[in-house]
Amino acid sequence: MTAILGGSTREFAVLQAADSRAQIVVVGNGMAGARFVEEVLERDGGEHFRITVFGDEPHGNYNRIMLSPVLAGEADEADIVLNSHDWYAERDVELRAGVRVERIDTAAKVVHAADGTATAYDHLVLATGSHSFIPPMTGVRTADGALLDGVVGFRTIDETRQMLAASRTHRKAVVMGGGLLGLEAARALQAQGMEVELVHAMGWLMNAQLDVEAGGVVRRSVEELGIAVHTDAMATEVLGTDRVTGVVLKDGRTLDCDLLVVAAGVRPHTDVAVRSGVEVERAILVDDRLATDVPDVYAIGECAQHRGTVYGLVAPAWEHATVLADLLTGADPEAAYTGSRTATKLKVAGVDVAVMGVSTPERDSDEFLVISEPKRGVYLSVVVRDDQLIGATLVGDTRKVAFLTQAFDRRTPLPAERIKLLVDLSDGDAEVGVAELPGDSQVCNCNGVTKDRICGAVADGCTSLPKVMDATRAGKGCGSCKGLVQRIVEWAADGALTEEESASWYVPGVPMPKPELIAAIKRHDLRSVSAVFATLARGGEEDAKSKMGLASLLKMIWGSDYVTEPDATFVNDRVHANIQRDGTFSVVPQMKGGVTTPDQLRKIADVAEKYDVPMVKITGGQRIDLLGIRKEDLPKVWADLDMPSGYAYGKSMRTVKTCVGSDFCRFGLDDSTQLGIDLETRFQGVESPAKIKMAVVGCPRNCAEAYVKDVGVVATGKGRWEVYVGGAAGASVRKGDLLATVSTTAEVLELTGRFLQLYRENGNWLERTYDFVPRFGLDRLKAVLLEDSEGLCAALDEGIQRSVDAYTDPWARDRAEPASPGQFRTSLPLTVLPQVPVR
Amino acid sequence: MTTTVTAHVVGRADEVPVGEGRAFTAGDTSVAVFRLRDGSLRAVAAVCPHAGGPIADGQSDARVVVCPLHLNAWRWDGTPTTGAGPLPVYAVREADGHLVVEV
Ligand code: SRM
Ligand SMILES: Cc1cc2nc3c(=O)[nH]c(=O)nc-3n(C[C@H](O)[C@H](O)[C@H](O)COP(=O)(O)OP(=O)(O)OC[C@H]3O[C@@H](n4cnc5c(N)ncnc54)[C@H](O)[C@@H]3O)c2cc1C
Ligand code: SF4
Ligand code: FES
Numbered sequence: 002m003t004a005i006l007g008g009s010t011r012e013f014a015v016l017q018a019a020d021s022r023a024q025i026v027v028v029g030n031g032m033a034g035a036r037f038v039e040e041v042l043e044r045d046g047g048e049h050f051r052i053t054v055f056g057d058e059p060h061g062n063y064n065r066i067m068l069s070p071v072l073a074g075e076a077d078e079a080d081i082v083l084n085s086h087d088w089y090a091e092r093d094v095e096l097r098a099g100v101r102v103e104r105i106d107t108a109a110k111v112v113h114a115a116d117g118t119a120t121a122y123d124h125l126v127l128a129t130g131s132h133s134f135i136p137p138m139t140g141v142r143t144a145d146g147a148l149l150d151g152v153v154g155f156r157t158i159d160e161t162r163q164m165l166a167a168s169r170t171h172r173k174a175v176v177m178g179g180g181l182l183g184l185e186a187a188r189a190l191q192a193q194g195m196e197v198e199l200v201h202a203m204g205w206l207m208n209a210q211l212d213v214e215a216g217g218v219v220r221r222s223v224e225e226l227g228i229a230v231h232t233d234a235m236a237t238e239v240l241g242t243d244r245v246t247g248v249v250l251k252d253g254r255t256l257d258c259d260l261l262v263v264a265a266g267v268r269p270h271t272d273v274a275v276r277s278g279v280e281v282e283r284a285i286l287v288d289d290r291l292a293t294d295v296p297d298v299y300a301i302g303e304c305a306q307h308r309g310t311v312y313g314l315v316a317p318a319w320e321h322a323t324v325l326a327d328l329l330t331g332a333d334p335e336a337a338y339t340g341s342r343t344a345t346k347l348k349v350a351g352v353d354v355a356v357m358g359v360s361t362p363e364r365d366s367d368e369f370l371v372i373s374e375p376k377r378g379v380y381l382s383v384v385v386r387d388d389q390l391i392g393a394t395l396v397g398d399t400r401k402v403a404f405l406t407q408a409f410d411r412r413t414p415l416p417a418e419r420i421k422l423l424v425d426l427s428d429g430d431a432e433v434g435v436a437e438l439p440g441d442s443q444v445c446n447c448n449g450v451t452k453d454r455i456c457g458a459v460a461d462g463c464t465s466l467p468k469v470m471d472a473t474r475a476g477k478g479c480g481s482c483k484g485l486v487q488r489i490v491e492w493a494a495d496g497a498l499t500e501e502e503s504a505s506w507y508v509p510g511v512p513m514p515k516p517e518l519i520a521a522i523k524r525h526d527l528r529s530v531s532a533v534f535a536t537l538a539r540g541g542e543e544d545a546k547s548k549m550g551l552a553s554l555l556k557m558i559w560g561s562d563y564v565t566e567p568d569a570t571f572v573n574d575r576v577h578a579n580i581q582r583d584g585t586f587s588v589v590p591q592m593k594g595g596v597t598t599p600d601q602l603r604k605i606a607d608v609a610e611k612y613d614v615p616m617v618k619i620t621g622g623q624r625i626d627l628l629g630i631r632k633e634d635l636p637k638v639w640a641d642l643d644m645p646s647g648y649a650y651g652k653s654m655r656t657v658k659t660c661v662g663s664d665f666c667r668f669g670l671d672d673s674t675q676l677g678i679d680l681e682t683r684f685q686g687v688e689s690p691a692k693i694k695m696a697v698v699g700c701p702r703n704c705a706e707a708y709v710k711d712v713g714v715v716a717t718g719k720g721r722w723e724v725y726v727g728g729a730a731g732a733s734v735r736k737g738d739l740l741a742t743v744s745t746t747a748e749v750l751e752l753t754g755r756f757l758q759l760y761r762e763n764g765n766w767l768e769r770t771y772d773f774v775p776r777f778g779l780d781r782l783k784a785v786l787l788e789d790s791e792g793l794c795a796a797l798d799e800g801i802q803r804s805v806d807a808y809t810d811p812w813a814r815d816r817a818e819p820a821s822p823g824q825f826r827t828s829l830p831l832t833v834l835p836q837v838p839v840r
Numbered sequence: 841m842t843t844t845v846t847a848h849v850v851g852r853a854d855e856v857p858v859g860e861g862r863a864f865t866a867g868d869t870s871v872a873v874f875r876l877r878d879g880s881l882r883a884v885a886a887v888c889p890h891a892g893g894p895i896a897d898g899q900s901d902a903r904v905v906v907c908p909l910h911l912n913a914w915r916w917d918g919t920p921t922t923g924a925g926p927l928p929v930y931a932v933r934e935a936d937g938h939l940v941v942e943v
Binding site (some may be wrong): 569573574583829 | 851854856859860861862879887893904908911
């Protein structure tokens with residue numbers, strides 16, 4: 002892949018020759034360099050300075066610390082772009098992306114770049130960052146000095162793309178390095194389906210940040226992901242001629258692999274500085290003004306060494322950028338950088354880790370408090386000296402991080418009961434925590450944003466998370482503090498939520514949370530989506546993106562009295578089939594409980610032949626999918642099938658999977674198949690905030706995966722059934738919570754109906770039960786549904802019954818008479834369909 | 841550069857129900873014609889600039905049209921609200937019960 006991230010859509014800006022402004026040249030378009038440009042522009046620096054930025058990478062500026070989520074497939078490349086090429090052009094900043102700077106003539110004040118150009122500067126900022134360190138190993142490089150194919154570092158988007166490409170075509174990866182980057186790479190590649198082994202030269206993982214015991218806790222968590230870990234293991238040789246085939250360890254073992262990721266540390270990019278006569282030790286030496294020993298040459302970010310320290314995190318790099326912008330623009334001529342006390346909060350391989358200061362006691366008089374629960378993956382420790390916190394390590398549980406960071410940064414007094422540093426003895430909930438948090442404690446470490454600044458932004462009128470994030474930059478680095486920022490915003494707004502608080506609305510186009518909306522719909526007797534907009538939306542304006550959620554809600558409230566409007570529904574619901582990437586549709590007929598008959602199979606086979614169906618597939622939901630059907634053929638296909646819709650397209654009840662149960666299985670304790678059929682019959686087609694999937698199994702061997710369904714029912718013998726709710730095995734995997742154990746199938750049906758209706762009335766649009774159940778709370782759910790603690794049960798039973806009664810098979814209905822003219826007309830008249838591959 | 845615009849009769853006006861979109865062919869261009877709730881007509885390209893989705897199957901309101909495949913949206917002047925490329929727009933009117941699109 003060669004696509005340019007944040008690439009330009011416009012012609013190159015031509016610089017005006019006669020420009021009296023001073024020239025700033027920035028070398029390095031990474032996290033520090035780009036941030037410096039932003040800070041200069043924010044101080045109106047554009048009026049006084051012409052800015053040119055050289056970047057070795059061809060891309061716009063992107064958020065490097067988000068490369069791990071991109072590698073893991075959790076974030077999209079496009080999401081991590083910070084400033085695109087257009088951003089620079091619009092601000093009259095010349096971006097020379099893909100151009101490497103070779104040398105600086107500090108006497109003539111000219112920058113020489115690899116493309117042969119010479120650019121004069123008045124102020125030069127080196128922000129060249131670091132590169133992956135490739136330890137000497139036999140065979141790691143080819144004759145021409147390049148890395149052997151299949152060997153990559155982990156620093157840039159291009160390297161990330163290389164790894165992603167390899168993960169698609171290759172099977173086995175070895176990651177060298179058990180620090181932050183290595184662990185992230187290992188987890189991400191594993192998530193991409195590769196088999197991963199991690200080799201680490203030191204005795205325990207993350208040895209730079211953690212002590213041996215905390216490292217052990219991380220190791221267990223990593224191993225639980227299925228990643229093999231080798232510590233005290235040095236790789237000495239890389240095998241393979243055209244492409245890597247393995248690595249040899251010092252103790253003689255060979256590990257096979259077809260991808261070798263080297264994450265064994267970084268080294269600052271100092272070559273340009275060295276070549277140009279700027280003083281360099283481990284990195285480029287700078288003073289408190291970020292100035293090097295050469296006049297008008299500065300260094301910021303990871304390539305700078307300040308008071309003996311070279312930082313490897315984004316927060317100090319951004320502080321450098323801010324201080325230098327203050328100085329150069331004259332916004333604050335006194336600005337000085339005096340060093341950063343780094344407290345890091347990270348998610349490493351899925352484990353929350355926060356570290357600050359020292360990790361172990363250094364003097365006899367140091368106090369050292371440890372809570373270690375390796376089984377639970379939790380390790381917490383603090384080091385206290387002279388009543389002050391000098392270090393803390395939190396692995397697996399970082400709830401106290403805000404308080405500890407504060408104590409560490411500001412040297413605030415500590416509680417006499419030291420244990421309170423690590424656990425909340427008061428059992429205080431999050432709300433109390435936020436209120437108690439001192440105002441000057443740092444919430445966002447990457448951008449150095451305090452609680453006070455967040456509260457200030459709220460006071461200035463920002464009352465939604467995105468607005469506060471834009472105004473303060475809180476949460477815009479690694480994003481790990483977003484939850485806390487959100488809680489502070491909620492706390493600071495103190496119920497006085499303005500219109501911006503659209504997060505609580507059921508749909509964006511109608512300013513009301515769901516319960517209020519339901520009440521208003523009933524009060525005004527609104528039976529169609531257009532009526533809801535006309536009466537409840539601001540200015541009566543309709544909103545396309547709200548229509549689907551409203552249609553679903555109205556169907557739930559009114560059952561058969563709902564007034565359908567074709568334009569209110571998404572295409573899937575309009576034509577009762579799921580749209581495919583090429584504009585064709587898939588047809589999944591109902592097969593209750595996954596049970597079919599020779600007659601049904603014959604009909605499906607006939608239809609598949611008659612309509613040249615490109616693919617017939619057994620779905621993961623125990624039924625048969627006919628894929629690639631033309632829109633105009635849908636009514637004919639339904640008529641020929643003469644089977645009801647399986648609702649495989651809707652935000653509604655989908656399938657009930659079953660196992661063979663007591664009729665056939667030698668372990669079967671009860672008739673799971675029949676109960677599954679009964680559940681599917683009763684709840685077929687019921688609309689809901691998101692799809693609902695169920696399963697019934699005849700014993701706890703769980704062959705139809707009932708533990709991971711929205712509603713899962715498990716036979717335990719002697720007529721008893723366990724009912725689980727809120728399970729999932731899709732994008733999120735969650736075992737359902739046991740709601741109740743009951744003794745009749747009638748109770749299963751009743752309880753399921755009640756649960757569904759409660760979810761339908763209270764779940765947010767597109768909120769699956771795996772989020773709804775924990776949000777509502779299992780205890781409250783049990784109280785409401787089993788003990789009728791809120792007196793709702795009768796109404797819930799009635800509500801679900803209304804929807805059950807309103808069921809009609811949409812295929813039978815619309816195949817006779819189209820719901821609106823041209824309902825099944827093709828939408829791509831010039832394209833020959835299907836374009837999905839025919840097997 | 842001069843571009844010539846040709847008016848094409850693409851179909852009957854009653855082929856586009858209120859609130860929905862239908863696809864037509866104007867010369868050799870596929871166009872999606874929508875009728876808004878206020879009865880007025882809009883015409884845009886029938887093929888989504890993002891990944892070729894069938895725009896006529898999308899949902900719309902007085903301000904935007906939304907592609908059914910990945911829910912990118914465009915204002916009726918063709919400018920995107922979700923970061924996709926621009927969506928071509930065409931003039932459309934009703935004449936004697938016919939739909940006329942200028943391409
Ligand atoms: C056809 C099928 C795959 C297959 O070939 O087996 C399938 C196909 C699709 N799934 Fe699925 N899912 C299918 C079983 C599942 C299962 C397994 C199951 O039901 O036991 C799961 C995990 C269970 C769950 O939902 O928790 C599953 C979890 C998802 C998810 C993740 C949902 C989540 O919140 O985690 C999506 C995405 C979404 O809903 O936003 C999804 C979305 C989709 C969509 C609808 C994507 C889309 O919007 O176009 C796919 C439609 C293809 C099509 O046009 O037909 N599908 N999908 C399966 C149809 C089952 C059926 O008979 O109804
Ligand atoms: C995968 C990953 C995850 C990370 N996670 C975190 C995290 O969670 N939290 C955290 O605080 N930090 C994290 N970091 C570290 C963080 O990214 C760095 O500290 C930060 O990027 C440093 O910024 P910088 O501008 O100094 O260097 P960089 O961002 O590396 O930018 C330097 C730029 O200069 C360019 N360059 C170098 N030499 C030249 C030249 N001669 N001519 C032109 N251009 C040149 C390079 O190509 C590069 O684009 C992570 C890093 C990685 C790789
Ligand atoms: S996993 Fe589901 S959503 Fe993803 S491609 Fe397969 S069918 Fe589509
Ligand atoms: S194809 Fe239209 S949004 Fe993707």
